[in-house]
Amino acid sequence: MANYIGGWSIALLGCVGVFAAGCSNPKQEQASGAAFHGAAATTREADLEKWIGAYSSPGETGGVSGTVLVITHPFESKEIQYKMTFYTDVHTTGEIEESEKSGQLLAEGEELFLPQASGYTREGKVSLRAYIERYTRVRVNGRTVLMRDDALREFREHDRLYDYGILIKVSDTADLFTDLEKVKHESIKVLYRDPKKEWKDPFVNGGNER
Numbered sequence: 064m065a066n067y068i069g070g071w072s073i074a075l076l077g078c079v080g081v082f083a084a085g086c087s088n089p090k091q092e093q094a095s096g097a098a099f100h101g102a103a104a105t106t107r108e109a110d111l112e113k114w115i116g117a118y119s120s121p122g123e124t125g126g127v128s129g130t131v132l133v134i135t136h137p138f139e140s141k142e143i144q145y146k147m148t149f150y151t152d153v154h155t156t157g158e159i160e161e162s163e164k165s166g167q168l169l170a171e172g173e174e175l176f177l178p179q180a181s182g183y184t185r186e187g188k189v190s191l192r193a194y195i196e197r198y199t200r201v202r203v204n205g206r207t208v209l210m211r212d213d214a215l216r217e218f219r220e221h222d223r224l225y226d227y228g229i230l231i232k233v234s235d236t237a238d239l240f241t242d243l244e245k246v247k248h249e250s251i252k253v254l255y256r257d258p259k260k261e262w263k264d265p266f267v268n269g270g271n272e273r
Contacts (some may be wrong), residue, residue, distance in 0.1 A: 111136050111143050114170060114200075117237045118209055118230035121251035123262050127151070131246045132177075132209075132230055133237045134168065142167045145177070148243045157183040163243065173200045175209060198230070203254045203273075207232040214270075223270030226251050 120130040128151040136143050147164045159182045169176040175198045182191040198209040201218065210218060214228025231249045252258040256273050265271055 111170065114143055114168075114175065115235070115237060116207075116232050117234040117241060117246045118232050119246050119248045120230060121226045122248040123251050124226050124264075125248060127264075127266070128153075128227065129248065130230060131243045133241045133243060133246070135238050135241075137239070143170060144168065144239075146239070146241070146243060147177075155183055157185050159183055159189070174198070175200065204256075206253055208254065217270040221270065223265075223272050224251060224254055225265050225270040227266060229254075 114134045115136050116134060118132040118134070120128070128149070130149045131147065133146045134143055135145070145165060145168050148162070149164075161181075164180075166178055168178075177196045177198060178193070179196050180191060180193045182189055184190075197212055199212075199215050201208050201210050201215070203218075209230040209232075211228035214225040217223045217225045217228075229251070231251075231253070233247050233249055250258075251262065251271070252260070254273065255271075260271075263271055
């Protein structure tokens with residue numbers, strides 16, 4: 064799967080533009096098409112580079128769950144890739160434990176689509192569930208954060224922060240050799256208007272007002 068679906072939209076618009084201008088000059092059309100695709104490729108490359116880095120869940124939730132997401136753009140690759148760890152204190156019988164996930168990502172505009180999977184064994188049979196989580200890139204207090212749909216809704220509609228759906232960008236550099244265990248977890252209070260404000264567990268009390 065290509066990881067930048069916007070490119071398809073741009074390419075289609077480019078075709079429309081060529082036909083609108085007329086096709087009486089094949090050489091001109093060829094030159095225009097080459098220039099267009101070169102510009103589109105440069106745009107895609109620049110857009111993908113903006114995602115590179117390390118992201119992590121807020122430190123305050125570390126006793127319950129935690130996430131580290133590292134996004135990389137390998138040399139001469141047209142896709143962005145990821146490594147991810149996640150832990151939680153909630154478990155089910157027969158749950159398949161995991162240490163790390165990795166693969167390709169899909170990005171469109173300010174949205175990131177992260178493939179997820181989980182599973183368990185019961186009576187000797189394995190059951191798997193695959194799904195896509197969408198994160199939206201947002202700037203808060205000058206910091207780049209990724210917000211899952213539930214956290215984004217809480218932020219936009221009520222100006223509150225739901226920690227369990229937020230990943231804070233803690234580094235602008237990352238590669239396939241980045242040690243996920245060494246990625247730091249920032250305090251959610253770096254996103255507060257008043258960092259001295261008391262923190263309450265949003266799972267119990269709902270999102271915290273900024």
